[in-house]
Amino acid sequence: MMKIKNVTVFGSGVLGAQIAFQTAYRGYQVTLFDIKDELLEQAKLKFAQFKEFYQQDLNAPPADLDDALTRIYFTTDLAESVKDADLTIEAIPENIQIKKEFYTRLGAVAPAKTIFCTNSSTLLPSQFAVETGRPGQFLALHFANYLWKNNVAEIMGHAGTDQEIFDQVVQFAKSIGMLAIPIYKEQPGYVMNSLLVPWLMAGLDLFRNGIADAASIDKTWMKTLGATLGPMAMSDLVGMNTAYNVIKSYAESTGDEVWKQRQDFMKENFIDKNKLGISSGEGFYKYPNPAYQDADFLK
Incomplete structure (x- = not known):
């Protein structure tokens, strides 16, 4: 089983930024991708807020939070963002066509080893698994807002998801401090x-x-x-x-x-x-x- 070291997060909005920061805080190398530099600059402002929240809610040492920031790399280049990625987490707009087009592009540039996860709240992995080009390595990894304290992560595959990949993502979720909830069959809305x-x-x-x-x-x-x-x-x-x-x-x-x-x-x-x-x-x-x-x- 591949050891996950490098994680890429697509989308620097509300949840994307939280996922990136939490993953870096737990020791992973993280690349945060978005389509505009302005959006990434906004994410950096969010990270400053997160540092305050983590100290307040988790009593996190400031030095550990500063270290987390050193593990986050920012880019608007899709191919660059995944060149070393072991696992990716997509948190882009909740639109099926946008996701299909994105995964078609992503599948063409990501290494064969890379596991693809979607944070989609309402769409099912099977709705765009074909577009990934690697349906066996594709599944949903869904987080709650304010994830550092509402630390639930739901893992939901589709009929074509490889069981070993599913189990690996469950372990990854646990490793970043989440209460991992495995979903045994596709369900709109998860649990x-x-x-x-x-x-x-x-x-x-x-x-x-x-x-x-x-x-x-x-x-x-x-x-x-x-x-x-x-x-x-x-x-x-x-x-x-x-x-x-x-x-x-x-x-x-x-x-x-x-x-x-x-x-x-x-x-x-x-x-x-x-x-x-x-x-x-x-x-x-x-x-x-x-x-x-x-x-x-x-x-």
């Missing part, structure tokens, strides 16, 4: 989103149908279950763009009118108004200092 999405949609439907306001929905959930967040606050945390893309994917794949109504509502009330959640300063709540963090919120 995490199969549980999370219906919960978020229940909150959204209560809100968009005028049953209750966002705060009341969250208060009900938080008080009755002793939870720290309700579905509306979680939607802001996940981000409206991500939520919208998930809803859009379900609307297109199922043809269900309810999913289409949810899609239209999200676009009109959040996406078009740049109310994207925490990242834009407003979603269901306003940031910083959202109401649900107030000491009197549940009183």
Whole structure:
């Protein structure tokens, strides 16, 4: 079995940057690829924030965090990014055509040894396994947001994934500090989103149908279950763009009118108004200092 040393992450957005930093923090050599230098510069700013989070949440030594940064290489050259890659993790936009085109290009330049992983939340590996040119070495490795503390990684192959490769990725996930969750057959949404999405949609439907306001929905959930967040606050945390893309994917794949109504509502009330959640300063709540963090919120 090949020893994984060099890891390439494609996409420097919310999760891509987190995956790259966590992997480097756990001792791997990491290459972070994106299509524009400006995006990579933004990732460097995120890394500065991550250092603060890791110290606060994990009590991580500053010297170890500085060392992690020395193990991250940045590039906009796809062939360069994978020339020594043992394993890659793709975190590019959640669009099937974009992923197919990307993997066609990647498969042509990556070494034969390289394992391909997708962090896709809503798409199945079998939907674009052929385009990789190496379906046996292709599977999903899915992370949660704020992965250094929400450290769950779901590993899901497709019918053509080699079992040895699957097992190796499970071990890799453990080696970067994740609670590895093996998925035994393809399931849209894995375990995490199969549980999370219906919960978020229940909150959204209560809100968009005028049953209750966002705060009341969250208060009900938080008080009755002793939870720290309700579905509306979680939607802001996940981000409206991500939520919208998930809803859009379900609307297109199922043809269900309810999913289409949810899609239209999200676009009109959040996406078009740049109310994207925490990242834009407003979603269901306003940031910083959202109401649900107030000491009197549940009183």
